[in-house]
Amino acid sequence: MKGAVLCGPRDVRFEDQPDPRIEQATDAIIRMSATCVCGSDLWPYRGVQPITGPTPMGHEYCGIVEEVGSAVRSVKPGQFVIGSFATSDSTCPNCKYGYQSSCVHREFMTRAQAPMLRVPLADGTLVPTPGVPSDDDLLASLLTASDVLGTGWFAADAANVKPGSTVVVVGDGAVGLLGVLSARQMGAERIIAMSRHVKRQKLAREFGATDIVSERGDEGVARIKEMTRGIGADSVLECVGTQESMMQAIRATRPGGYVGYVGVPHGVELSGEQLFFAHVHLHGGPAPVRRYLPELIDLVLNGKIDPGKVFDLTLPLDQVAEGYRAMDERRAIKAFLRP
Amino acid sequence: MKGAVLCGPRDVRFEDQPDPRIEQATDAIIRMSATCVCGSDLWPYRGVQPITGPTPMGHEYCGIVEEVGSAVRSVKPGQFVIGSFATSDSTCPNCKYGYQSSCVHREFMTRAQAPMLRVPLADGTLVPTPGVPSDDDLLASLLTASDVLGTGWFAADAANVKPGSTVVVVGDGAVGLLGVLSARQMGAERIIAMSRHVKRQKLAREFGATDIVSERGDEGVARIKEMTRGIGADSVLECVGTQESMMQAIRATRPGGYVGYVGVPHGVELSGEQLFFAHVHLHGGPAPVRRYLPELIDLVLNGKIDPGKVFDLTLPLDQVAEGYRAMDERRAIKAFLRP
Numbered sequence: 150m151k152g153a154v155l156c157g158p159r160d161v162r163f164e165d166q167p168d169p170r171i172e173q174a175t176d177a178i179i180r181m182s183a184t185c186v187c188g189s190d191l192w193p194y195r196g197v198q199p200i201t202g203p204t205p206m207g208h209e210y211c212g213i214v215e216e217v218g219s220a221v222r223s224v225k226p227g228q229f230v231i232g233s234f235a236t237s238d239s240t241c242p243n244c245k246y247g248y249q250s251s252c253v254h255r256e257f258m259t260r261a262q263a264p265m266l267r268v269p270l271a272d273g274t275l276v277p278t279p280g281v282p283s284d285d286d287l288l289a290s291l292l293t294a295s296d297v298l299g300t301g302w303f304a305a306d307a308a309n310v311k312p313g314s315t316v317v318v319v320g321d322g323a324v325g326l327l328g329v330l331s332a333r334q335m336g337a338e339r340i341i342a343m344s345r346h347v348k349r350q351k352l353a354r355e356f357g358a359t360d361i362v363s364e365r366g367d368e369g370v371a372r373i374k375e376m377t378r379g380i381g382a383d384s385v386l387e388c389v390g391t392q393e394s395m396m397q398a399i400r401a402t403r404p405g406g407y408v409g410y411v412g413v414p415h416g417v418e419l420s421g422e423q424l425f426f427a428h429v430h431l432h433g434g435p436a437p438v439r440r441y442l443p444e445l446i447d448l449v450l451n452g453k454i455d456p457g458k459v460f461d462l463t464l465p466l467d468q469v470a471e472g473y474r475a476m477d478e479r480r481a482i483k484a485f486l487r488p
Numbered sequence: 489m490k491g492a493v494l495c496g497p498r499d500v501r502f503e504d505q506p507d508p509r510i511e512q513a514t515d516a517i518i519r520m521s522a523t524c525v526c527g528s529d530l531w532p533y534r535g536v537q538p539i540t541g542p543t544p545m546g547h548e549y550c551g552i553v554e555e556v557g558s559a560v561r562s563v564k565p566g567q568f569v570i571g572s573f574a575t576s577d578s579t580c581p582n583c584k585y586g587y588q589s590s591c592v593h594r595e596f597m598t599r600a601q602a603p604m605l606r607v608p609l610a611d612g613t614l615v616p617t618p619g620v621p622s623d624d625d626l627l628a629s630l631l632t633a634s635d636v637l638g639t640g641w642f643a644a645d646a647a648n649v650k651p652g653s654t655v656v657v658v659g660d661g662a663v664g665l666l667g668v669l670s671a672r673q674m675g676a677e678r679i680i681a682m683s684r685h686v687k688r689q690k691l692a693r694e695f696g697a698t699d700i701v702s703e704r705g706d707e708g709v710a711r712i713k714e715m716t717r718g719i720g721a722d723s724v725l726e727c728v729g730t731q732e733s734m735m736q737a738i739r740a741t742r743p744g745g746y747v748g749y750v751g752v753p754h755g756v757e758l759s760g761e762q763l764f765f766a767h768v769h770l771h772g773g774p775a776p777v778r779r780y781l782p783e784l785i786d787l788v789l790n791g792k793i794d795p796g797k798v799f800d801l802t803l804p805l806d807q808v809a810e811g812y813r814a815m816d817e818r819r820a821i822k823a824f825l826r827p
Contacts, residue, residue: 242719243743251743251767253718379592380581395760404582404773406588413758421734421756425749426589429771434743434764 152263153469154174155207158196159477161470164434167262168203169267174220178270179230182282183292184261184474185460186484187234188322188346189413194473197415206469207262208234209295211288213281228277231446233269233438234258234296239273244426249273249439257435262469276442278450287449289457289485291420293327294445296485298456299438300411301327301388302445305335307432308384312336317373318358319398320388321349323459323483324411326356329384330456331335333357335447341376343369343397352458366397373401381406384388387433390414411436460485489601490544492808497535498816500809505544505599508606513559518551518569520744522631522797523600524572525811525823527661528752534814536754537549537580544812545808546601547573548634550627552620560610570785572777573597573605573635578612578642581764588612588778594772600809603827615781617789628824630794632666633784636822637795638777639750640666640727641784644674645746647723651675656712657697659727660688661796662822663750665695669795672696673787676723680715682708682736688821691797705736712740720745721817726772729753743767750775799824 169178184207186383192198211231214224224230236256237249244252256269268274284290300323310316316337318328321344332340333356342353345363353361364372374381381403387395390412398408399419410433424431448454462481464472465488472484491505493668508517523546531537532584550570552561563569575595576588583591595608640663649655655676657667659687660683671679672695681692684702692700702798713720720742725811726734727749737747738758763770787793801820802827803811 243718246742246744248744248767289773301570378581385718390760392760403585403587405587405776410764412765417760419758419760419763421729421731421753424758424770425773426752428587428769429769431763432768433769437744 150264151467152260155193155200155204155206159194161194161206163467163469166263168184169219169265169422171216172267173269174218175272176218176222176272177214177224177268177275178216179266181210181230181266181270182212182263182289183424183487184486185209185292186469186476186486187296190326192413192415192475194477198384205260206222206266208258208262209256209292209297210266211295211425212266214312215265217271223272224275224277226422230280231278231291231294231442232275233299235435235438236268236270236274237439243273244273247440248434248437250437250439253411260376262466262486264466272393274439276446278446282463286457289460290449290455291446293456293459294442294449296438297459298321298327298445299441300324300436302331303409304328304386304388304409305331306409308386308428309407310335310384312338313338314327314383315377317340317341317343317382317385317401318410319343319385319394321346321353324389325386326482328388328458329353329358330454332386332473332483334454341373341420343384346479352482355458366393369397370400377403380404383407384409390417396418399424399427399429402427402429406430407432409433454470463487489603490806491599492546494532494539494543498533500533500545500812502806502808505602508604510557511606511817512547512608512611513557514611515557516553516560516563516607516614516654517555518549518605518607518803519554520549520600520603520605521551521568522627523549523825524826525808525815526635527663529812530816531754532750533816533825536725540631544599546599547597548631548636549600549605550598550631550634551605554604556610559669559807562611563614563616568620569614569616570630570633570781571614572638572781574774574777574779575607575609576614577609581641583612586779589774589776601805601807603823613634617785617799625796627769628799629788629794630785631740632795632798633781633788634775636662636798637666637784638780639775640665641780642669642775643667643725643727643748643750643774644670647725648746649676649723652677653722654678654716656680656682656740657727658682658724658733659751660685660692661727664689664725665821666795667727668692668697669695669793670770672803674791680712682723685818691821692723694797705732708736709739716742719743723748731756734758738763738766738768741766741768745769770790798822801825
């Protein structure tokens with residue numbers, strides 16, 4: 150089969166890879182219904198995160214189970230399944246506490262931008278849906294649960310969003326936009342999206358943003374303070390991962406408020422003293438998507454949310470390189486790929 | 489009057505200072521019943537935190553109200569009162585959220601190692617007790633509520649200690665020891681105190697520690713992991729403020745667990761990436777002692793807790809310099825000072 154391989158900065162190729170096969174009794178092989186390009190894929194794509202050689206790409210996936218290992222019990226061939234970008238055994242203490250993305254047997258998925266995929270720890274990682282999705286919109290929304298929606302949801306959860314909360318979302322990528330959607334689902338009263346990109350502002354409003362702030366840095370923080378009685382927001386979702394965005398998030402939060410951070414940090418250093426006097430709660434990390442999957446799938450299947458709207462570019466899988474280019478140049482929010 | 493003044497590294501003098509007087513209508517003047525030396529006083533004492541000139545010292549206090557400004561309503565002359573090391577108006581949004589130590593009118597107290605003290609924002613800062621404490625043990629325990637107990641309590645609260653929790657306390661100073669006491673009060677099942685100092689280990693056990701770990705750094709973390717099914721503790725209280733202690737705390741916490749940090753950070757830098765993959769909750773800062781004061785005073789007056797045991801050296805106030813020396817050399821856990 151062919152799949153996406155990153156060969157160097159801005160050099161994604163769709164090329165031959167070995168067909169996946171059952172390697173462990175706990176594996177499943179799925180035939181991809183849809184996959185996509187993640188904002189976090191742009192770090193190595195841009196050369197910010199070095200790679201050591203040609204690297205198969207992709208970690209968001211859903212599809213039909215083709216084959217399962219002899220120990221797999223909870224999914225079977227023919228089922229439509231969605232899995233987390235991080236595998237989990239569902240039995241270790243971290244999984245039991247709901248932190249499946251820190252499972253002691255965790256592997257971060259890769260190779261999902263391909264027509265077939267091996268999923269380790271299938272019982273603990275995959276969630277089957279009642280049926281096979283009937284249309285592309287539904288498929289797109291279900292695919293988001295694999296990472297981007299689950300990550301936005303975790304950002305809101307980690308930021309302690311509650312009914313009535315005032316929420317700020319830093320980052321207008323797909324995760325940030327779905328952070329807006331998640332905050333709305335959790336009952337936030339006011340949701341301030343920080344964005345200076347008209348198309349993304351529009352989608353943020355569709356997802357539930359009540360206010361848009363286009364200022365950044367000191368000015369952005371000052372604007373948030375003005376809007377929040379001078380003290381900052383209850384909950385701030387950090388969905389970028391740079392020093393600037395992290396400090397913007399911390400400084401936009403009121404003392405005693407919560408920062409949920411899900412942008413994979415690159416070069417971020419936090420001053421202990423600054424954090425101490427900021428007086429905020431800080432929580433984040435790789436989203437425990439597996440914890441949220443059943444609930445998110447239900448919300449999608451019941452038509453309560455339509456997270457698939459973050460896909461504004463659909464491409465055949467063999468044009469995956471164009472998906473990266475469009476996202477890198479911010480021409481597209483997120484690229485949906487059909488094998 | 490005379491009071492403690494830090495004139496340079498390890499140079500504390502008991503010397504003439506102006507008598508405090510009402511400066512604002514919201515002030516109170518109190519006659520000190522007892523004060524003490526704080527672990528955080530040792531940072532400037534050791535020259536780690538620079539001072540710009542002779543600096544009056546002390547921020548833990550309790551005593552009898554001598555005089556109040558014309559706007560003060562909730563305390564009156566003759567009452568015994570305890571106040572937080574941070575003043576608060578009790579009316580601003582941060583105070584309403586329970587973060588009085590980030591009050592928009594906050595001042596950090598100083599000049600409390602003296603026989604008389606001006607307390608700004610008396611209504612919001614001071615809590616009167618039903619009577620005047622009848623003996624020195626009670627006085628000592630009440631004094632701790634002003635900072636050291638309230639700070640240990642906040643560490644446990646910020647670390648989300650709940651009935652049944654497994655808790656680690658990093659730091660065997662007075663705050664750490666009272667963190668042990670606080671975790672016990674909050675129902676922790678297992679409390680592991682990290683200490684290599686026999687006398688402090690003993691007091692930790694009296695306060696409720698179930699285990700002592702004397703290893704530090706990598707070895708200390710490995711030991712905690714061994715004791716916690718390989719994953720780390722639910723709640724870790726960081727009560728020191730160095731890079732080493734902070735990293736020890738973060739690494740001893742399980743994914744999804746909580747670090748409560750109250751040691752004033754000195755030179756601490758946290759890697760965003762390390763924090764992200766540690767997957768912990770982080771909360772701390774200057775303890776909102778005022779929030780806890782009524783409850784802590786009740787616990788002391790009802791004989792439920794005896795935090796005054798952290799004082800293992802009693803001195804007349806004019807020998808305050810010896811209090812600093814004894815704590816600096818770790819001969820004393822905490823010095824109690826009587827005017």
